[in-house]
Amino acid sequence: MKELRRITNFKLSDTYRNEIHHLIPGGAHTYSKGDDQFPALSPAAISHGKGAYIWDIDGNMYLDCSMGLTSVSLGHAYEPVLEAVRAELEKGVNFQRPSVLEKETAEKFLSLVPQHDMIKFAKNGSIVTTAAVKLARAFTGRKLVAFPGDHPFYSYDDWFIGTTACDKGVPNEFSELSVTFKSCDLNSLKELFERYPNQIACVITEPEKSPCGNGCSCKQSSAEFLKDAIELAHQYGALFIMDEMVSGFKTDFPGAISKYKLKPDMATWGKGIANGFSFCALTGTKEIMELGGITRIGEEKVFLISTTHGGETHAMVAANATINVFKQQNVVAHNQRxxxxxxxxxxxxxxxxxxxxxxxxxxxxxxxxFNFKDGQGQVSSAMRTLAMQEMIKRGVLFQGAFVPCFSHTEDDVNYFVKAFSETLDICKKALNEGIDRYLVGSPAKPVFRKIL
Structure with a gap:
């Protein structure tokens, strides 16, 4: 087994940290990448990545655990994807009319989702989830959107963010159009429909998430809940949107929609389907998706998604190349192993x-x-931050989770476990002697918090 690296130099990262917040609000373009999400002894910026590894601006090398917030499914700079992208870049990336690749990519992606007939591309997940909500409202003539209040994230748009602690800037009138239920709890969802009769346009939910910890009270499997929830939504005249943004290309190929043989009205896709390139999609049945089209002459138009960069050619070929690798190499089975x-x-x-x-x-x-706990058995941000600090010190860029990719190997697993074992020793000492003796700086903070 490889010897563990020992990383102590963050000189350039410290300089970067001191300067970046004067240029970019939050210091990054995703809040979960911000400095308040990591220990003080951590890389502030990444220089490059290859396979399952990344390097920071001080030249430190890390085993990557997050893989681009779960978006890199094959590995950083994965050559078959890069080869396709390089070739396409020579042809230009954006035109006045659609690229011929839009038809090819639509056909290829929809072949994975035979439940659905039409597709719309975008550059990030919030765009397609919000588009799905808009279609549901247009189709049903209703206003309310329902989603599990205990799921972490669906969109940066008002319909979701207005229901979180970070609701400043969102009028109450918008927030009141969203209602929540308890995930995997069919009775909770049914009670919502009964409380708001003929008002809920859609239910949107992730099909799967990492199984709950000791506090889980789920009475049904994911498959049973989803099947029953779709039927329940239809019974009450609402549409069902399956958010496969995270689960897609991970639970199955293409996702839970195929794993459980389900037919939601719409589904949203993104992380992992183009190996880190910016490519997201909304799929759905023709009856619903056509509302966003221009062929139903005489009907009122629904302005669905209209993005300058949604059909960039290099992103489409990245998606096509990623799909080809998944088909040929059984990537999902490798990643789950x-x-x-x-x-x-x-x-x-x-x-x-x-x-x-x-x-x-x-x-x-x-x-x-991973859940890290304090002496009272409660999940502890301070203990998790200490674990992050110690894993980073040993060359593993860890934020509390590990997302397998096709470039991860058994040797990488062994390296992680060895670093994890040493980290446990430090955490045990901190539990007995006090975390302040071992953690440098402040604990990481929740992304969704009222006060900075």
């Missing part, structure tokens, strides 16, 4: 360290998550 091996290795490390009360591995093989 890596996840299984990591779960097993970490559970053994926890057992060996007698640290089962300190950390819990959430055994989801397509997105392995």
């Amino acid at each position: 890596i996840g299984d091996a990591l779960i097993q290795g970490c559970q053994q490390a926890i057992l060996a360290a007698n640290a089962n009360k300190l950390v819990e591995v959430i055994p989801c093989n397509w997105l392995v998550a």
Whole structure:
């Protein structure tokens, strides 16, 4: 097994941190990449990546765990994808009329989703989830959108952000158009429909998330809940939107929609389907999607998605190339095997360290998550931040989860587990002696918080 790296130099990162917030609000273009999400001893910016590894601006090398917030499914700078992108760049990337690739890409993607007839491209997930909500409202003539209040994120748009602690700038009138239920709880969803009769336009939910920890009270499997929830939504005259932004190309190929043989009215896709390139999609049945078209002469127009960069050619060929690799190499099976091996290795490390009360591995093989706890058994941001600090010190860019990609190997799993074992030793000492003796700087903060 490889010796663990020891990373202590963050000189250029510290300079970057001191300057970036004067230029970019939040210091990054995604809040989960911000400095308040990481320990003080961490890289502030990444120089480049290759395969399952990334390098920071100080030249430190890390095993990557997040893989571009789960968007890099094959590996950084994965050559078959880059080869297709390079060739397409020579032809130009954006034109006055649609590229011929739009038809090819639409046909290729829809062949993966036979439940749906039409597709619309965009550059990020918030655009397509909001477009799906708009279509549902247009189709049903209703205003309210329902989603699980205990899921982390659906959109930066008002219909979702207005329901979080970060609601400043969103009028109450907008926030009141969203209603929430408890995920995987059919009775909770039914009660919502009964409380707002003939008012809910759609239900939008992730089909799967990392299984809950000890507090989970789910009474149905994901497959049972989704099947029943779709039927329930239709019974009450609402549409059902399956948000496969995270689960797509991870739980199955293309996602839970095929794994459980479901037919939601619409589905949204993004992270992982173009190996990190900016390519997202909304798919749906023709009856609904056609509302956003221009062929139903005489009907009122629905202005759905209209983005200058939604049909960029290099992003489309990246998606096509990624799909080809998934088809040819059985990527999902490889990634889930890596996840299984990591779960097993970490559970053994926890057992060996007698640290089962300190950390819990959430055994989801397509997105392995960890709960770090304090002396009272409560999930602890400070303990998680300490674990991040110690994993980073050992050359693993860790933020509390591990997302397998096609470039991860068993050696990478072994390296992670070795670093994790040493990290457990430090966390155990901190539990007995006080975290302040070991954690440099402040604990990471929640993204969704009222006060900075």
